[in-house]
Amino acid sequence: MPIVVRLDELMARRKMRLNELSSEVGITEANLSILKTGKARAIRFSTLDALCKVLECQPGDILAYELDMTENRLTGESGLSANGGEDEFDLEK
DSSP, X not given: OOEEEOHHHHHHHTTOOHHHHHHHHTSOHHHHHHHHTTOOSOOOHHHHHHHHHHHTXXXXXXXXXXXXXXXXXXXXXXXXXXXXXXXXXOOOO
């Protein structure tokens, strides 16, 4: 998924532990861990707001969009062919 969660980087810069952030934000350590590891499928704006307040940052500091150029956005398939991207075309027809 091209959405990357950078919560661990922000926590490290602020020398903040998961349990401390959890208590200040008001969500469980388990849910915060799911978010931190990038396994979350969604985030509520209220949670994002609370994280930004506690970490004194912007939403873009926590979430980033990084397009994977080897994955086809529509099909989820690799953009490279089996021969390493060197497709052969027969031009003599």
